Amino acid sequence: MSEENLFYALALLRVEGVGDIMAKKLLSHFGTAENVLNAKSSQLAAIDGIGTVLLKNFKDKTIFEKAKQELDFIQKNDIEVLSFQDDKYPDRLKHCIDGPVLLFSSGNIDLKNRKIISIVGTRQITSYGTEFCRKLIEDLAPLDPIIVSGFAYGVDIVAHQLAMDHDLQTIGVVAHGLNQIYPKPHKKYVAKMEQNGGFMTEFWSTSNPDKENFVRRNRIVAGMTEATIVIESADRGGSLITANMANDYNRDVFAVPGRTTDKYSQGCNNLIKTQKANVLTSAADLIYILNWDIEKENKPVQKQLFVTLDEDEQKVYDYLLKAGKELMDIIALHCDFPIYRISGLLLNMELKGVIRPLPGKMFEAI
Incomplete structure (x- = not known):
C-alpha cells in the first residue's frame, strides 16, 4: 500500500461512525479511500446506512491530522500495514465481514500456505492445562503450524512460549497499539517472538488495552485461524467469546475436557456438551478432524536406530x-x-x- 493510499485509509477510519463493515462498503463503491473522502454528500447519502449524522462527520477535518500522526508513528517504527485487499493479509480473515480494514504488524510474520491455529483459555492456567498444552504443541511441532494467541497471562503466554521452544512461528494478537506491551511483564518475550512471528493488531498507537478492545481482538484470533483450541476456561471465561466467534465464522473449535468439579474445565465441558466444540484429547484428534497430513516440506522426523513400539x-x-x-x-x-x-x-x-x-x-x- 502506498503512503498516499495509507494516509487516506487511516483518515477514513477516523470518521466517527465508520467501522470496518461500512468502510468496506464505501471502498467497494468508490474504489479508494481518497475517492470516498472526496465524494459529494449526495453521493455518500446514496449508500445504504449513511444518514445525516454520518454525513456531518465526513466534514470533520481533524481526521486528516489524526491520520498524519498515525502515519508518522508507522513510518518511524517500521510497522507493516496490511489492507484487507492485500495478498499478505490473513486469508481466512478476508472472509469475515467484520474483519479489520487495516492490520498493523511487527516482527517476521509469514502466513502464506501455512497451517494456523489459535490456542486460548483462562488466565489462571492449572498444571493440567499447562501439561496438556505442552504435549499438544510437542506433538504438533512436526507439522510446523503457526500458533496464534492473545499474549495474555495464563494459556496465551504458555502457548507462545511452547511454540518458541519448538521453533514454531507464533503471533500475539494484542488489544492495543504497537507502541506498548501489555501485560508489561511479558516484554521479555517480545524480541524472541519477533524473530519468528511477531504481533498483530487493528488498534492505533493512541489505543490503550481497554476492556472493550479485548473482545474486538478476539474476532481476529478466531477469524484468521483454521481452528480455535480452548485449553481451560471457567463457565464465563473470555476465551468462550473467541470460541463462539470461531463458530460464527464457521471455523473448527476444539475444547479440552476436564473433571466436572474443576472450575477451569467448566467452560470447555459446556462447549462440548452444547456441541459447540470437538473433544480434544490429543493432537491426533485435531489432525484427524482438520485432515492435516505431514507434508514433505515440513520438519523431518528422524528415525531412531532403536525404536520401541508398544x-x-x-x-x-x-x-x-x-x-x-x-x-x-x-x-x-x-x-x-x-x-x-x-x-x-x-x-x-x-x-x-x-x-x-x-x-x-x-x-x-x-
Missing part, C-alpha cells in the same frame, strides 16, 4: 509391513481398533519414524 503399535506396524500402503479406515478395521484410537497410534508411530503418511489418508511402513 503392543498396539507393533500390531499396526506388522499389518502395514504385510499390506503395504493402506487407508486409515482399513487399518482400523483389520487391526480391530476404533478410528479415534488408530489416529492416535498412527501419529505416535509417525513421530517415531516407523511409518509415513501418504495423500488420501493412506499410510505405509518405512
Whole structure:
C-alpha cells in the first residue's frame, strides 16, 4: 500500500461512525479511500446506512491530522500495514465481514500456505492445562503450524512460549497499539517472538488495552485461524467469546475436557456438551478432524536406530509391513481398533519414524 493510499485509509477510519463493515462498503463503491473522502454528500447519502449524522462527520477535518500522526508513528517504527485487499493479509480473515480494514504488524510474520491455529483459555492456567498444552504443541511441532494467541497471562503466554521452544512461528494478537506491551511483564518475550512471528493488531498507537478492545481482538484470533483450541476456561471465561466467534465464522473449535468439579474445565465441558466444540484429547484428534497430513516440506522426523513400539503399535506396524500402503479406515478395521484410537497410534508411530503418511489418508511402513 502506498503512503498516499495509507494516509487516506487511516483518515477514513477516523470518521466517527465508520467501522470496518461500512468502510468496506464505501471502498467497494468508490474504489479508494481518497475517492470516498472526496465524494459529494449526495453521493455518500446514496449508500445504504449513511444518514445525516454520518454525513456531518465526513466534514470533520481533524481526521486528516489524526491520520498524519498515525502515519508518522508507522513510518518511524517500521510497522507493516496490511489492507484487507492485500495478498499478505490473513486469508481466512478476508472472509469475515467484520474483519479489520487495516492490520498493523511487527516482527517476521509469514502466513502464506501455512497451517494456523489459535490456542486460548483462562488466565489462571492449572498444571493440567499447562501439561496438556505442552504435549499438544510437542506433538504438533512436526507439522510446523503457526500458533496464534492473545499474549495474555495464563494459556496465551504458555502457548507462545511452547511454540518458541519448538521453533514454531507464533503471533500475539494484542488489544492495543504497537507502541506498548501489555501485560508489561511479558516484554521479555517480545524480541524472541519477533524473530519468528511477531504481533498483530487493528488498534492505533493512541489505543490503550481497554476492556472493550479485548473482545474486538478476539474476532481476529478466531477469524484468521483454521481452528480455535480452548485449553481451560471457567463457565464465563473470555476465551468462550473467541470460541463462539470461531463458530460464527464457521471455523473448527476444539475444547479440552476436564473433571466436572474443576472450575477451569467448566467452560470447555459446556462447549462440548452444547456441541459447540470437538473433544480434544490429543493432537491426533485435531489432525484427524482438520485432515492435516505431514507434508514433505515440513520438519523431518528422524528415525531412531532403536525404536520401541508398544503392543498396539507393533500390531499396526506388522499389518502395514504385510499390506503395504493402506487407508486409515482399513487399518482400523483389520487391526480391530476404533478410528479415534488408530489416529492416535498412527501419529505416535509417525513421530517415531516407523511409518509415513501418504495423500488420501493412506499410510505405509518405512
